[in-house]
Amino acid sequence: MSQTDTDQFSSRWGIILASLGMAIGAGNLWRFPRLAGQYGGTFILLWILFLFIWSIPLLLAEFAIGKKFKKGVIGSYAQLAGKKYTWMGFFITICTLGIAFYYSIVTAWALRYFGFSLANLFSSQSLSEKLVENPEYLNQFWTSISNANWITVGLYIMNIFLGVFVLSKGIQKGLEKANRILIPSLFVLLLIIAALALNMDNGIRGLEYMFSIHWADxxxxxxxIEALTQSAWSTGAGWGLMMTISSYSRKNEEITLNTFISAFGxxxxxxxxxxAILPAVFALAPSYEGAVSYLQSGNQALTFTIIPKLFATFQGGDILSLIFFAALFLAAFSSLLPMIELFARNMNDLGFTRKKAMTRVVIFFIIFGFPSAYSLDFFSxxxxxxxxxxxxxxxxxLFAVVKAGAKKFKEELMDENSDFKVSTRYFVICMSGNMVLAIFLIYWWLSQGYSAYPWFDADGHWNVFDVYSNATTLTQWAxxxxxxxxxxxxxxxxxxxKK
Structure with missing residues (x-):
């Protein structure tokens, strides 16, 4: 199937903004502050380290694979790794779709809080007054929308249809055009929020906590594990999303520079x-110890409970809260689009028309996203x-690149049309070294156990239904x-x- 000009990005900025849209999303505003709050500077240092030794090399490889083979993840991966390893490309696709199905729920949460902020604008009683009457008001609202809430379910289904509508217009008129609005707007809003939080009393203490390193950690x-997975989760490394996006790249697209701009952005x-968020926690907490305790609890609702409380302290805070949750929705939605496209691109490889592929997107996302929309435990x-x-x-x-020959892969697939190049030695070492690192970290992670019963429950049964057990993870992977x-x-x- 030939690729027309309208199936490609129109310019370098088109694909860079798409890469940023893929990378910048709820992982930045919802997941990163929660993990930085739990582990402080130790986590951030490791997270930056993994950007260079894990995420950037993987993104470079994915970009090159997609640009070369011009297929969805399964097809492109199989052509590089070889026929008998096609199942690995299938696992990559299903893993990313597994994330996409629950990730779509975050867009619904963002809309719920957008509506919450809008209602506060017209309420006779301010949010700060409501919190004085009931300090648990925000926590109760979060609990109500994240478990068995049909409005949340309806909104996530609506967002799937919205994503399909945007992508049905094609790459240039759909994905590229949307990101030209979403990404610049998001950066501006984030800078405004950060400035407000840092100017609050004790806000700077949150910054100090965020960058404090505890060597024992x-x-x-x-x-x-959290640092590596957050780097991968947030940048999109290993998802196959960059592979999908680059399959629509122009023939002379520069791989290395585009990847670095996306990763650093x-x-x-x-x-x-x-x-923005950690200083707000310290500014609003009754004590330093209280702030640390709250952050280290790893509360998934951190963004959803702290941000409204932060804005409640400002004149006109309801408007700022409205803007923030609009930004959160746009960020999450901009990342949802390439996840939908990954599914659709694989459907195109099967011979389905764009319309039929998008119909299947709607069906699969609604069916497999529903449990996460209905149950926070399933989501977690x-x-x-x-x-x-x-x-x-x-x-x-990594395996596919090493099998093909990392040096040969870089010279023939990555360096073509690139003025900016990374060291060949750096790339080769990262490809081989990261295979060892990945195997070691998976083993180390399994040996720890993050559930009271990592493998078998108290009755000796395989603990597959526990939220965080090794048993549930390995069962689903297997x-x-x-x-x-x-x-x-x-x-x-x-x-x-080849057909």
């Missing part, structure tokens, strides 16, 4: 979001299983791999074989 396996957005389980699964998907991409291995020949013939 380096022995904690969970911090290493993403980390900048994360740091600015952290500088999927976030844990597939977030850590990004280490496995990254390992599979099920996807088994399906992929059994269907390997079929997958290759459908997605990768």
């Amino acid at each position: 380096f022995s904690n396996a969970k911090i290493w 993403n980390n900048t957005a994360s740091l600015v979001a952290g500088m 389980n999927q976030d844990w299983v597939w977030g850590v699964g990004l280490i496995v998907t990254g390992l599979f991409i 099920a996807v791999m088994l399906v992929g291995i059994v269907m390997n020949k079929f997958l290759y013939n459908k997605f990768a074989a």
Whole structure:
């Protein structure tokens, strides 16, 4: 199937903004502040380290693969790695879709809080007055919308239809045009929020806490895993999303410079979001100890409970809260678009028209996203299983590059049309070294156990229904791999074989 000009990005900025849209999302405003709040500067240092040794090399490889083979993830991966490893491309696709199905719920949460802020604008009683009467008001609202709430379910379904509508217009008129508005707006709003938070009393203490390094924490396996998975989660490394986006790139697109701009832009957005939310926690907490205790609890609702409380302290805060949650929605939505496109692109490889591919997007996302929309525990389980699964998907991409020859891969696929190039030695070492690192971290992570019963419950049964157990994670990974291995020949013939 030939690729027309309208199926490609119109310029370098088109693909850079799409890459930033893919990377900058709820992971920056919702996930990063929560983890930085739990682990402080130790986490941030490791997170930056993994940007250079894990995420950037993987993104470079993904960009090159997509640009070369011009297919969806399964087809492109199989053409590089070889027929018998097609199942690995299938695992990458399913892992990313696993994230996409629950990630779409974050867009619904953002809309709920946008509506919440809008209602406060016209309420006879201000949010600050409501909090005086009931200090648990915000926590109760969060609990009500994140569990068995049909309005939340309806909004996430609406967002899927909205994403399909945008992408149905094509790459240039849909994805590219949307990101030209979404990304600049988001950066401006984040800078405004950070400035407000840092100017509050005790706000600077949040900044000090955020960048304080505790050397003893380096022995904690969970911090290493969280730092790597957050880097991968936020930049999109190992997702196959960059592979999907670059399949629409122009022939002379420069890989290395585009990748670095996307990666640094993403980390900048994360740091600015952290500088907005963590100082707000310290400014609003009754004591330093109270702020630290709240942050280290790892509360998933951090962004949703602190930001409204922060704005309630300002004159006109309801308007600022409205703007923030609009920005959060746009950020989450801009990342949801390439996730939908990943699914649609694979459907295109199967021979479906764009319209039929998008119909299947709607059906699959509604069915498989519903459990996360209905249950916060199910959402948390999927976030844990597939977030850590990004280490496995990254390992599979590393394997394909090393198998093809990392030096040859870089010279023939990455350096073509690139004025800006990374060291060949750096790339080769990262490809090989990260395979060892990934295997070690997965083993280290499994050896720790983050559930009271990591493998078997109190009755001796395989603990597959626990939110954070090793058993639930490995069971879901193994099920996807088994399906992929059994269907390997079929997958290759459908997605990768030249027709």
